[in-house]
Amino acid sequence: MLEIKNLHANIEQTEILKGLNLKIGSGEVHALMGLNGSGKSTLANILTGRDKYQVTSGEILFYGKDLLTLTPEARAGEGIFLAFQYSVELPGVNEVYFLRTACNEIRKYRGLAPYSITEFAKIIKEKSAKLGLSELMLSRSVNSGFSGGEKKRNEVLMMEILEPKLCILDEIDSGLDIDALQVVAEGVNRLRNADRSFIVITHYQRLLNYIVPDFVHVIVEGQIVKSGGKELALELEEKGYSWLK
Amino acid sequence: MIEADYNIQQDNYRWTDLKHLNKADFVAPTVAVQEKLLAEKLPLLQSQLAENSLVLLNGKFCKNLSNLDRRIVIWEKNQQPAATPAEIQIKAQLSQLDYYKQASLIVQENREVVSDLVLYLPEQVQIEGRVKLIALNTTSAQPRYTSVSLAIVLAKQAKLELEENLLTESVEVNPLSAAPYWNNLICHYYLAEAASLKLKRLQNETKTALHFSSSFFYQKANSILQFTLLNYGGATVRNEIFNILDGPGAESKIYGLSVAEAKQHFDNFLCVDHRASHCSSYQRFKGVYADTSVGAFQGSITVRAETQGNTANQSCANLLLSKTARVNVLPQLKIWSKDVKCNHGATVGYLNEEEIFYMCSRGIPLKVAQELQVEAFKNEIEHK
Numbered sequence: 001m002l003e004i005k006n007l008h009a010n011i012e013q014t015e016i017l018k019g020l021n022l023k024i025g026s027g028e029v030h031a032l033m034g035l036n037g038s039g040k041s042t043l044a045n046i047l048t049g050r051d052k053y054q055v056t057s058g059e060i061l062f063y064g065k066d067l068l069t070l071t072p073e074a075r076a077g078e079g080i081f082l083a084f085q086y087s088v089e090l091p092g093v094n095e096v097y098f099l100r101t102a103c104n105e106i107r108k109y110r111g112l113a114p115y116s117i118t119e120f121a122k123i124i125k126e127k128s129a130k131l132g133l134s135e136l137m138l139s140r141s142v143n144s145g146f147s148g149g150e151k152k153r154n155e156v157l158m159m160e161i162l163e164p165k166l167c168i169l170d171e172i173d174s175g176l177d178i179d180a181l182q183v184v185a186e187g188v189n190r191l192r193n194a195d196r197s198f199i200v201i202t203h204y205q206r207l208l209n210y211i212v213p214d215f216v217h218v219i220v221e222g223q224i225v226k227s228g229g230k231e232l233a234l235e236l237e238e239k240g241y242s243w244l245k
Numbered sequence: 246m247i248e249a250d251y252n253i254q255q256d257n258y259r260w261t262d263l264k265h266l267n268k269a270d271f272v273a274p275t276v277a278v279q280e281k282l283l284a285e286k287l288p289l290l291q292s293q294l295a296e297n298s299l300v301l302l303n304g305k306f307c308k309n310l311s312n313l314d315r316r317i318v319i320w321e322k323n324q325q326p327a328a329t330p331a332e333i334q335i336k337a338q339l340s341q342l343d344y345y346k347q348a349s350l351i352v353q354e355n356r357e358v359v360s361d362l363v364l365y366l367p368e369q370v371q372i373e374g375r376v377k378l379i380a381l382n383t384t385s386a387q388p389r390y391t392s393v394s395l396a397i398v399l400a401k402q403a404k405l406e407l408e409e410n411l412l413t414e415s416v417e418v419n420p421l422s423a424a425p426y427w428n429n430l431i432c433h434y435y436l437a438e439a440a441s442l443k444l445k446r447l448q449n450e451t452k453t454a455l456h457f458s459s460s461f462f463y464q465k466a467n468s469i470l471q472f473t474l475l476n477y478g479g480a481t482v483r484n485e486i487f488n489i490l491d492g493p494g495a496e497s498k499i500y501g502l503s504v505a506e507a508k509q510h511f512d513n514f515l516c517v518d519h520r521a522s523h524c525s526s527y528q529r530f531k532g533v534y535a536d537t538s539v540g541a542f543q544g545s546i547t548v549r550a551e552t553q554g555n556t557a558n559q560s561c562a563n564l565l566l567s568k569t570a571r572v573n574v575l576p577q578l579k580i581w582s583k584d585v586k587c588n589h590g591a592t593v594g595y596l597n598e599e600e601i602f603y604m605c606s607r608g609i610p611l612k613v614a615q616e617l618q619v620e621a622f623k624n625e626i627e628h629k
Contacts, residue, residue: 049605072606073609073610075606076606076607077608084603088602090600090621091621093617101617102608105608162608
């Protein structure tokens with residue numbers, strides 16, 4: 001599904017990724033762990049097409065397509081989804097209107113018929129109820145006035161609605177209490193299937209108790225220095241990162 | 246021929262050059278022209294009429310096309326025996342104010358004259374639903390001048406919701422070869438004790454129009470005003486808004502939105518005067534400027550020394566859609582009272598890249614994302 005080869009990338013002339021390699025197969029869940037500034041979020045942003053990061057060399061293939069030549073919206077159409085660490089508020093943009101616009105743009109990209117207002121209302125009602133998002137929240141502007149937990153649940157709602165093939169969760173556990181974490185993790189686990197893969201970026205092993213990964217990778221100074229199974233996360237929890245430098 | 250007077254407060258006109266007003270010979274339409282136009286436009290105007298509406302054609306009241314609620318009393322300039330007592334009272338009080346004396350070229354022209362049309366709501370008359378005023382201007386091959394002179398007087402506890410639609414039609418000439426026209430509006434709104442006025446003005450005139458307006462809102466105790474001004478049309482647009490809070494407990498909310506493109510020039514000049522205690526005022530203006538358009542906002546709040554417990558809040562936010570668009574903002578607070586809560590803020594910026602990227606990452610094309618953000622910015626005011 002996804003193949004990253006020898007990826008080098010800068011932000012404002014500072015090299016963050018220094019030859020990163022990663023392969024992800026369909027249906028796999030990969031956890032990406034590392035210290036602050038190691039390059040985890042940079043990778044997430046580059047995968048989604050954020051233009052403030054410059055890729056200086058290397059390539060990213062998504063189902064064989066060169067991802068780096070695509071616009072952010074085309075990547076979303078291809079099936080890339082980033083659940084943001086800090087969700088962006090869109091004052092004045094109604095949540096349901098936004099979601100329907102996004103959903104229908106992606107359906108158009110995939111050659112599918114758009115949902116009517118009625119069809120979409122039914123879909124969103126069902127999916128938001130599972131995540132405990134009230135109708136009142138859906139009537140507001142996107143993420144405006146939402147609590148930290150509500151924002152994360154809203155990211156999961158978007159993920160459910162947009163039906164991506166690769167979901168990147170950038171520290172989705174940050175700022176969440178245990179109850180909210182369980183709701184978010186249940187939402188993510190509902191989406192797991194043989195065709196959908198995940199990159200779970202986190203600092204803490206705790207999240208991986210709820211979203212159990214198939215692989216764990218440790219990123220240090222812009223490179224993946226160690227990969228293993230879920231037990232690697234437990235080892236990191238015990239020893240920290242210093243032994244990997 | 247109508248000429249502009251340049252000697253009015255130049256400082257208040259720092260961002261709008263009046264000299265080009267005298268580049269053309271603006272002529273008011275004759276009675277014969279008006280009658281011919283009215284006959285031609287009658288079916289169209291009739292088709293647009295809703296219940297409770299009022300029509301002005303090139304600034305002149307069309308009685309036959311108006312079907313207002315019978316409780317609204319209408320006085321035309323030449324039909325009323327004299328100005329209404331309320332109107333005399335307004336003019337007398339306003340004429341003592343320095344800024345009224347020098348407010349605009351329009352007031353220079355008309356200061357001592359009673360309004361052409363007065364709508365009067367007697368005490369406790371509360372009109373349900375929205376009254377619609379259609380002010381249609383027509384273009385011609387010759388530069389045309391039109392003037393609207395209107396007073397709306399709400400007696401004690403009267404209530405009115407009014408929508409003013411300012412439109413242009415090219416009837417005598419191909420729109421592309423129409424000469425510019427100059428439209429002056431002088432509107433006085435008088436709110437007696439506990440009266441309530443909700444007013445929305447949609448200025449959607451042709452993009453060659455020169456639009457100048459002076460709106461005076463005079464409020465007595467416990468009256469409530471909400472005024473929303475939406476500017477879309479016009480080549481050069483200058484709106485002057487004066488809000489005089491002259492009775493304890495008066496409240497006003499004034500909203501403005503300017504959406505400009507090409508070479509449009511929009512200048513909003515606002516003056517709020519707290520002359521009594523325990524009044525509150527709120528002003529929120531927004532502007533969206535594309536291409537080489539220019540915007541200006543000059544807003545002042547005065548709180549008089551002898552007053553207490555006033556609150557005032559003013560903000561102006563502007564979105565530039567191109568590197569060549571420009572906006573000038575000048576908020577002014579003149580606070581002479583010690584017991585007051587007053588604040589103001591102004592911003593000028595470009596589209597938010599974080600928000601745009603967030604939308605694109607959800608599959609929304611860049612252009613649609615930009616449009617959504619502009620719409621979201623405008624929504625707050627447009628839907629008031």
